[in-house]
Amino acid sequence: MTAGHPVELEPLFGDYPLxxxxxxxxxxxGEVRPxxxxxxxxxxxxxxxxLRRRKQSVDLAFLTQGxxxxxxxxxxxxxxxxxxxxxPRLVTAQEWDRIERGLTQRITALNLFLRDVYSxxxxxxxxxxxxxxxxxxxxxxxxxxxxxxxxxxYIGVVGSDLLRLNTGEFVVLEDNLRxxxxxSYMLTNRRVMKRTFPQLFSxxxxxxxxxxxxxxxxxxxxxxxxxxxxxxxxxxxxxxxxSAYFEHTYLARQMGIDxxxxxxxxxxxxxxxxxxxxxxxxxDVIYRRVDDDFSDPLVFRADSSLGCPGLFNAYRxxxxxxxxxxxxxxxxxxxxxxxxxxxxxxxxxxxxxxPNVETFLLGEEKDRKHVLANLDKLVxxxxxxxxxxxxxxxxxxSARQRxxxxxxxxxxxxxxxxxxxxxxxxxxxxxDGRLEPRHVDLRPYILFGDKINIVPGGLTxxxxxxxxxxxxxxxxxxxxxxxxxx
Amino acid sequence: xxxxxADSLYWMSRYLERAENTVRQLDVTMGLMLDTNSANLEAQWxxxxxxxxxxxxxxxxxxxHEMTHKLxxxxxxxxxxxxxxxxxxxxxxxVREEISTEQWQRLNRLFHQIHSPNAQAQFxxxxxxxxxxVVDGIYLFKGTTDTTMIHGQGWQFIRLGRYLERAxxxxxxxxxFQPDLLQQPAEERTGHLYLxxxxxxxxxTSFEAYCxxxxxxxxxxxxxxxxxxxxxxxxxxxxxxxxARQAIEAIQESGGRRAPEELIAGIGKLxxxxxxxxxxxxxxxxxAGFLHNIRAQCLRIHELIYRNYVQYSIQSxxxx
Numbered sequence: 001m002t003a004g005h006p007v008e009l010e011p012l013f014g015d016y017p018l019x020x021x022x023x024x025x026x027x028x029x030g031e032v033r034p035x036x037x038x039x040x041x042x043x044x045x046x047x048x049x050x051l052r053r054r055k056q057s058v059d060l061a062f063l064t065q066g067x068x069x070x071x072x073x074x075x076x077x078x079x080x081x082x083x084x085x086x087x088p089r090l091v092t093a094q095e096w097d098r099i100e101r102g103l104t105q106r107i108t109a110l111n112l113f114l115r116d117v118y119s120x121x122x123x124x125x126x127x128x129x130x131x132x133x134x135x136x137x138x139x140x141x142x143x144x145x146x147x148x149x150x151x152x153x154y155i156g157v158v159g160s161d162l163l164r165l166n167t168g169e170f171v172v173l174e175d176n177l178r179x180x181x182x183x184s185y186m187l188t189n190r191r192v193m194k195r196t197f198p199q200l201f202s203x204x205x206x207x208x209x210x211x212x213x214x215x216x217x218x219x220x221x222x223x224x225x226x227x228x229x230x231x232x233x234x235x236x237x238x239x240x241x242x243s244a245y246f247e248h249t250y251l252a253r254q255m256g257i258d259x260x261x262x263x264x265x266x267x268x269x270x271x272x273x274x275x276x277x278x279x280x281x282x283x284d285v286i287y288r289r290v291d292d293d294f295s296d297p298l299v300f301r302a303d304s305s306l307g308c309p310g311l312f313n314a315y316r317x318x319x320x321x322x323x324x325x326x327x328x329x330x331x332x333x334x335x336x337x338x339x340x341x342x343x344x345x346x347x348x349x350x351x352x353x354x355p356n357v358e359t360f361l362l363g364e365e366k367d368r369k370h371v372l373a374n375l376d377k378l379v380x381x382x383x384x385x386x387x388x389x390x391x392x393x394x395x396x397x398s399a400r401q402r403x404x405x406x407x408x409x410x411x412x413x414x415x416x417x418x419x420x421x422x423x424x425x426x427x428x429x430x431x432d433g434r435l436e437p438r439h440v441d442l443r444p445y446i447l448f449g450d451k452i453n454i455v456p457g458g459l460t461x462x463x464x465x466x467x468x469x470x471x472x473x474x475x476x477x478x479x480x481x482x483x484x485x486x
Numbered sequence: 487x488x489x490x491x492a493d494s495l496y497w498m499s500r501y502l503e504r505a506e507n508t509v510r511q512l513d514v515t516m517g518l519m520l521d522t523n524s525a526n527l528e529a530q531w532x533x534x535x536x537x538x539x540x541x542x543x544x545x546x547x548x549x550x551h552e553m554t555h556k557l558x559x560x561x562x563x564x565x566x567x568x569x570x571x572x573x574x575x576x577x578x579x580x581v582r583e584e585i586s587t588e589q590w591q592r593l594n595r596l597f598h599q600i601h602s603p604n605a606q607a608q609f610x611x612x613x614x615x616x617x618x619x620v621v622d623g624i625y626l627f628k629g630t631t632d633t634t635m636i637h638g639q640g641w642q643f644i645r646l647g648r649y650l651e652r653a654x655x656x657x658x659x660x661x662x663f664q665p666d667l668l669q670q671p672a673e674e675r676t677g678h679l680y681l682x683x684x685x686x687x688x689x690x691t692s693f694e695a696y697c698x699x700x701x702x703x704x705x706x707x708x709x710x711x712x713x714x715x716x717x718x719x720x721x722x723x724x725x726x727x728x729x730a731r732q733a734i735e736a737i738q739e740s741g742g743r744r745a746p747e748e749l750i751a752g753i754g755k756l757x758x759x760x761x762x763x764x765x766x767x768x769x770x771x772x773x774a775g776f777l778h779n780i781r782a783q784c785l786r787i788h789e790l791i792y793r794n795y796v797q798y799s800i801q802s803x804x805x806x
Contacts (some may be wrong), residue, residue: 066591249583275488
């Protein structure tokens with residue numbers, strides 16, 4: 001991007017506001033951060049309508065390719081293209097190194113925690129984490145007690161959400177240990193970006209992420225039951241009405257494995273089979289994209305028709321691997337989250353590399369009083385929810401919403417936590433042909449098989465509405481490609 | 487291959503074939519109606535609807551334009567083009583990982599095209615242009631299917647669905663038209679009848695193919711012979727049944743399970759009947775019954791496909 005003469009960047013930004021929140025592209029003084037310089041110059045050199053034109057062509061490609069997600073609770077137009085932003089988010093090699101080390105440490109500790117709680121429960125006996133917190137968790141599965149999982153890996157696939165605070169430091173907002181989604185958008189965004197900004201992309205030296213499906217496949221293979229050298233691996237989806245169905249088909253296709261629904265599976269003598277045109281075929285590894293509750297009506301929710309009756313017993317007998325393991329959701333409970341730094345110290349004897357966000361447990365009386373008095377400043381979340389559901393954002397709420405939430409908290413305090421309203425970082429997005437800052441987070445995907453693997457990057461989620469702090473796709477969030485630089 | 491997947495591919499293919507059939511019937515009928523006096527419009531229309539497999543017809547409201555609009559766009563009408571294309575796409579969506587990206591994009595584009603406001607505008611300005619663009623989309627999908635998909639079991643199920651649907655549709659068409667056209671005494675041939683016969687052939691895109699075999703000298707028994715027994719023309723029933731038979735054999739060879747004897751016998755019987763019956767025998771005997779029998783056998787083969795590949799009992803599968 002050496003244009004020979006300096007490119008005028010000021011017009012590009014116009015009245016782009018800067019305040020105390022960390023801006024990914026510009027330092028507080030307004031100058032463009034060094035790693036963003038080439039991007040800004042490319043943008044400034046483009047004809048006015050060029051970006052808009054490129055965006056339209058990508059939109060159309062998304063629609064014909066059916067890269068869509070389903071929005072619940074709306075009658076018409078339930079299939080929408082995933083909103084994305086054309087400008088990449090850059091992460092320097094140094095920043096990434098810290099994230100990678102931090103997440104590896106964190107996921108190792110979380111996995112040890114699950115193994116411990118479902119076997120000897122030493123961490124509870126040592127009073128590091130209160131018993132009642134664990135045993136009252138909605139995602140704790142007593143059926144998992146004493147059950148040996150292959151290679152002691154509970155969480156094969158994890159997506160942790162990171163935020164960058166105004167100090168420039170990354171913190172972990174939550175860990176998704178059940179069925180984290182979004183990785184197909186990470187891969188699709190990358191393809192789009194390569195097509196939209198080919199020269200810019202190659203000039204930057206971006207670390208590749210395209211091998212994710214292959215890594216996922218080898219992770220799943222490494223978790224196969226003993227004595228099954230050529231395991232039959234399948235992806236279990238709730239079906240075409242699930243919001244992430246596109247992703248399920250995408251991953252199955254990229255890995256070359258069968259995409260099955262519960263109704264395709266039968267169990268006989270504690271062995272899981274799938275119905276094929278050639279008769280029944282044994283299944284060895286299930287990459288599960290169905291929640292615990294809906295996996296096996298004989299053990300979990302009896303009214304669910306999405307799962308496979310008998311699956312849990314086959315799992316218990318060691319004849320099939322299910323990843324992530326049942327009961328993994330215990331460790332991403334938002335109240336258990338508060339104890340992750342303690343877990344890291346307890347199991348690994350290390351200081352956490354990536355800090356937590358300060359968290360108040362409403363089950364604790366002292367915390368509760370403080371939170372109820374400050375509801376207008378805090379974010380309150382239900383501990384077992386995800387996807388941005390069951391949340392109160394204090395500063396953006398009405399007095400009535402706060403009253404309702406207060407009542408719910410009083411009725412079931414264990415079910416809630418509160419965190420300060422974070423002024424997390426913003427990145428420039430293309431809005432109506434101009435650059436405007438929007439809040440972003442970062443969800444890297446961590447694979448845990450023989451060892452921990454993290455593809456360099458992840459999904460940068462964007463709160464597309466001005467000033468909004470909610471990045472979930474089900475709540476109007478979008479995404480950006482994430483370029484981790486060499 | 488998963489039974490559910492095979493089922494979806496089979497139906498995706500059947501629905502697209504059905505959409506194509508509806509398009510062609512509509513296009514030909516609308517052309518013929520230019521030469522029809524208004525008193526016969528409704529009869530023409532209802533006969534076409536019967537040929538689409540609905541003997542009870544549709545409620546005629548007097549406006550050809552509105553009736554056509556319904557048959558193109560009505561999402562609730564099971565023979566409408568929109569319904570069939572949507573159903574095909576919905577089936578494809580459920581087996582998105584089994585078909586190629588190229589296939590999916592063609593089908594998805596066709597789906598969005600037919601649902602866009604553009605399609606309505608095109609319909610208003612020229613119905614036949616609009617129909618032609620739908621057929622183009624379908625052909626594009628079929629070509630993409632043959633060139634980008636592995637010719638394995640999935641592809642064979644697509645073929646099976648296509649040929650069975652087509653054999654059934656041609657048989658239905660002949661059965662519906664048989665009393666009107668094929669039993670007219672030769673001396674009553676008029677210019678009008680000639681148009682009808684050309685129309686009948688064009689309903690299965692077979693006018694040009696017929697001319698290559700028999701010249702443009704149209705006779706009802708030759709038309710019947712051609713559409714029933716020709717072994718080289720893709721819309722002739724014999725050709726379709728043979729295609730379905732080959733697909734079943736290929737599915738059988740690629741799997742390792744015991745032979746679905748009943749199914750192989752069923753399709754083999756139908757195929758032999760078409761090969762070894764002469765047109766003279768049919769015209770001398772009960773031609774309506776013969777056509778009806780073909781349809782009944784197609785339905786039975788469909789059932790056997792289900793029983794063997796999709797909805798078999800677990801006990802029988804474990805016993806193997």
